[in-house]
Amino acid sequence: MTTLTEQPEKGFRLSQLIYDTRYRSLTIQVVATILLVSIIYWLIANTIANLAALGKEFDFGFLSSRAGYDINQTLIEYDNSMSHGRAALVGIANTLLVAFLGCIMATIIGVIVGVLRLSKNWVVARLMAVYVEGFRNVPLLLWIILIFALMTESTPQPRDFREGGSASMILWDSVAITNRGIFVPSPVFHSGATLFGIITLLGIVAAYVYRKKSLQKQLLTGEPPVSLWIVMVSLVAGLAAVFVLQGFLLPGEQSFNPAITLNSPELGGFNFTGGLQLRNSLIALWFALSLYTGAFIAEIVRAGILSVSKGQTEAAFALGLRPNRTMNLVILPQALRVIIPPLISQFLNLTKNSSLAIAVGYMDVRATLGGITINQTGRELEGMLLLGSFYLLISLLISSGMNFYNNSVKLKER
Amino acid sequence: MKKTVLLGALTVAGLAATAASAATLDDVRARGKLNCGVSTGLPGFSNPDANGNWQGFDVDFCRALAGAVFGDGSAVEFVPLTTQTRFTALSSGEIDVLARNTTWTYSRDTDLKLDFIGVNYYDGQGFMVPKSLGVSSAKDLDGATVCIQTGTTTELNLADFFRANNISYEPVPIETNAEAQQQYLAGACDVYTTDASGLAATRATFEAPADHVLLPEIISKEPLGPAVRHGDNEWADIARWTLNALISAEELGVTSANVAELAAAPTTNPEVNRLLGTEGELGAMMGLDAKWAVNAIAAGGNYGEIFERNIGENTPIGLARGLNAQWTEGGLIYSAPVR
Numbered sequence A: 001m002t003t004l005t006e007q008p009e010k011g012f013r014l015s016q017l018i019y020d021t022r023y024r025s026l027t028i029q030v031v032a033t034i035l036l037v038s039i040i041y042w043l044i045a046n047t048i049a050n051l052a053a054l055g056k057e058f059d060f061g062f063l064s065s066r067a068g069y070d071i072n073q074t075l076i077e078y079d080n081s082m083s084h085g086r087a088a089l090v091g092i093a094n095t096l097l098v099a100f101l102g103c104i105m106a107t108i109i110g111v112i113v114g115v116l117r118l119s120k121n122w123v124v125a126r127l128m129a130v131y132v133e134g135f136r137n138v139p140l141l142l143w144i145i146l147i148f149a150l151m152t153e154s155t156p157q158p159r160d161f162r163e164g165g166s167a168s169m170i171l172w173d174s175v176a177i178t179n180r181g182i183f184v185p186s187p188v189f190h191s192g193a194t195l196f197g198i199i200t201l202l203g204i205v206a207a208y209v210y211r212k213k214s215l216q217k218q219l220l221t222g223e224p225p226v227s228l229w230i231v232m233v234s235l236v237a238g239l240a241a242v243f244v245l246q247g248f249l250l251p252g253e254q255s256f257n258p259a260i261t262l263n264s265p266e267l268g269g270f271n272f273t274g275g276l277q278l279r280n281s282l283i284a285l286w287f288a289l290s291l292y293t294g295a296f297i298a299e300i301v302r303a304g305i306l307s308v309s310k311g312q313t314e315a316a317f318a319l320g321l322r323p324n325r326t327m328n329l330v331i332l333p334q335a336l337r338v339i340i341p342p343l344i345s346q347f348l349n350l351t352k353n354s355s356l357a358i359a360v361g362y363m364d365v366r367a368t369l370g371g372i373t374i375n376q377t378g379r380e381l382e383g384m385l386l387l388g389s390f391y392l393l394i395s396l397l398i399s400s401g402m403n404f405y406n407n408s409v410k411l412k413e414r
Numbered sequence B: 001m002k003k004t005v006l007l008g009a010l011t012v013a014g015l016a017a018t019a020a021s022a023a024t025l026d027d028v029r030a031r032g033k034l035n036c037g038v039s040t041g042l043p044g045f046s047n048p049d050a051n052g053n054w055q056g057f058d059v060d061f062c063r064a065l066a067g068a069v070f071g072d073g074s075a076v077e078f079v080p081l082t083t084q085t086r087f088t089a090l091s092s093g094e095i096d097v098l099a100r101n102t103t104w105t106y107s108r109d110t111d112l113k114l115d116f117i118g119v120n121y122y123d124g125q126g127f128m129v130p131k132s133l134g135v136s137s138a139k140d141l142d143g144a145t146v147c148i149q150t151g152t153t154t155e156l157n158l159a160d161f162f163r164a165n166n167i168s169y170e171p172v173p174i175e176t177n178a179e180a181q182q183q184y185l186a187g188a189c190d191v192y193t194t195d196a197s198g199l200a201a202t203r204a205t206f207e208a209p210a211d212h213v214l215l216p217e218i219i220s221k222e223p224l225g226p227a228v229r230h231g232d233n234e235w236a237d238i239a240r241w242t243l244n245a246l247i248s249a250e251e252l253g254v255t256s257a258n259v260a261e262l263a264a265a266p267t268t269n270p271e272v273n274r275l276l277g278t279e280g281e282l283g284a285m286m287g288l289d290a291k292w293a294v295n296a297i298a299a300g301g302n303y304g305e306i307f308e309r310n311i312g313e314n315t316p317i318g319l320a321r322g323l324n325a326q327w328t329e330g331g332l333i334y335s336a337p338v339r
Helices: A021-054 A084-116 A122-136 A140-154 A193-221 A230-248 A281-309 A310-320 A322-359 A365-377 A380-409 B004-018 B024-029 B057-070 B086-091 B108-109 B153-164 B179-186 B197-202 B233-252 B259-266 B272-276 B292-302 B303-310
Strands: A177-179 A182-183 A184-189 A261-265 A266-268 A271-272 A276-279 B034-039 B076-081 B115-116 B122-123 B125-130 B144-149 B169-174 B189-195 B211-212 B220-224 B227-229
Touching: A084 A122, A084 A281, A084 A322, A084 A365, A084 A380, A122 A281, A140 A281, A140 A322, A140 B303, A182 A281, A193 A230, A230 A266, A266 B227, A276 A281, A281 A322, A281 B122, A310 A322, A322 A365, A322 A380, A322 B057, A365 A380, A380 B024, B024 B034, B024 B057, B034 B057, B034 B086, B057 B076, B057 B303, B076 B086, B086 B115, B108 B115, B122 B197, B125 B153, B125 B197, B144 B153, B153 B169, B153 B189, B169 B179, B179 B189, B179 B197, B179 B220, B189 B197, B197 B211, B227 B233, B233 B292, B259 B272, B259 B292, B272 B292, B292 B303
Parallel strands: B034 B076, B144 B169, B144 B189
Antiparallel strands: A177 A182, A182 A276, A184 A261, A266 A271, B115 B227, B122 B220, B125 B189, B125 B211
16 A cells, blocks of 8 residues: 655646646636637638638639629729729729718717707707707618608609709709709819919918918917908908909900809700719718717717816806807817717718618619629629728728827827 | 647538538428528519518429428528629528529629529510600610619629610619619609519509500510529439429429329329329439429429419519410420430
């Protein structure tokens, strides 16, 4: 019989991996890493095996083959003989357009509503609350479809604009609101347009510099600056004078000869031709995205304003500032520091939500690359990967841009 | 070492999971019902009725297939799919067969890895316009706004047709037939284009069908047929011969009314006997019951019965047999011999 007395073990025992705090965290990390790597490996292996079983290979060659389908709204040149890659670019341009327009309008709506919701006027404050709660708590897709349906069902068809029809154009026969979109005049640039553009730019720069100088003078001397209104009105008046007189300025032409003219839409055949068509799909998507995201931004703005202590307002009032100047000069600049970070994620949400576009037939990148191209070529995996990387890239760009802006307005701590 | 073993085990598990999906018939049997991909609603072809039961030409093919596999035509789960989701649903295994008025084309057969098992409706792309527009030919459609379902062959044909005729149009992409109908009736597009059968089916549901005309041009060949995944030949055979059995049954005069009687005992016609399993071992060759064709026909009738009940001249859709008559009647519907 061997001895039963226990010898204290000095070496390493396996149970120490779990019970010894020196090793436990290491064990957990190693196990978690192995699990994670195995899951990823399994996913990839499964994908490869399934693709092989279907006889498909991973290949991006489809991007250069002929697309064969048409797209209604093309910001860059495109026709159906161009490639799937080009069609994807057209979709990307359309996505960026609606995201850009949406972010601007959502911000404007959000700031106005956020401020108004804090209004002392009971009716205004409640109305804004109804708007915010209504839009925040109903899915975006419903708003997109609702606005689109309203625009399609309540506006006249182009053929109603014919002689004796029930509808007519507005604003001196220059704008037609139809159930296919709003047709507005488009600018046509003639030979003098470049010159006029340069003069306009110079005018704006001059006005900006002048205004800035007078503001600096105010800081030094206390003299009231030139009113912004006066600067803007004189700028517009000056440019208008140049626009009217430009025919007389150039040698050899002694008459009114505008460098920029308008091309008004006219009813021809089935549709309005000429001018610019803002399709209902774009307008519905743009408005729905702006109103929906605007409701969230309004809450962010309200929270930002409330975060500025009441003493600031009272101090500004004590100095004799009027309420709107208090808001613009004292409250909002401080509130911005709280507002900007959550605002970034709202912009990202809006951009990603624009992929609901296909619901109203707006041809964004989800509809071209992620829809028709995938369907015609059967490249689901490749198409979805491309689509995912596009949204990832665009989100990272927006957030880095906004972070840059955030760094410039945030509290400088020294 | 442990890590390698674990990874190896996971890989084997992953491969095993994929290998199992190859035999569709076994999967279907284990599940107890057939998953059939249909449209989200096209009257006459696949459309839920007032009680939520799917009805239509494509739906009846699925019921016949379920009849052949299970002996019960109701063992089908219908999965409504848009034009954009249909192929992914099939290749991912979400459905076993796609019966969704889908055109058989070269690239779908090869590049998209589908297997079309035959043609159950010979169609072509047409145009529908309101009568009040006064248009009599598709070539007069210069500048028109056209509603199309995205992800279809019609979208490509449309682009080709307008390009070939050097006229322009504005496409309005739409996801489902119901949306297209709503847009077209609201006047948001001048023209609706899809397969001529689909146009007739859609027009039949309008309040005033007579106010809309189908233009005379048929701009494409659209052979519509059920499709299965590429690579499972046994399952493709079952689907193909179910369709052939329905077509042969019409040719041989076997209907849902007399199929039970004819299958009870061998008849004098050996072709009927082979089809109905009273002679030979044809069902076993596909791994099915000897009465597979009897059950398929009993589920909804032969090809002619299915056609007449869902889209024939006595229905609101009112399509003539035309190209879809039996070859003996001057049409293109023709089954390979069951022997």
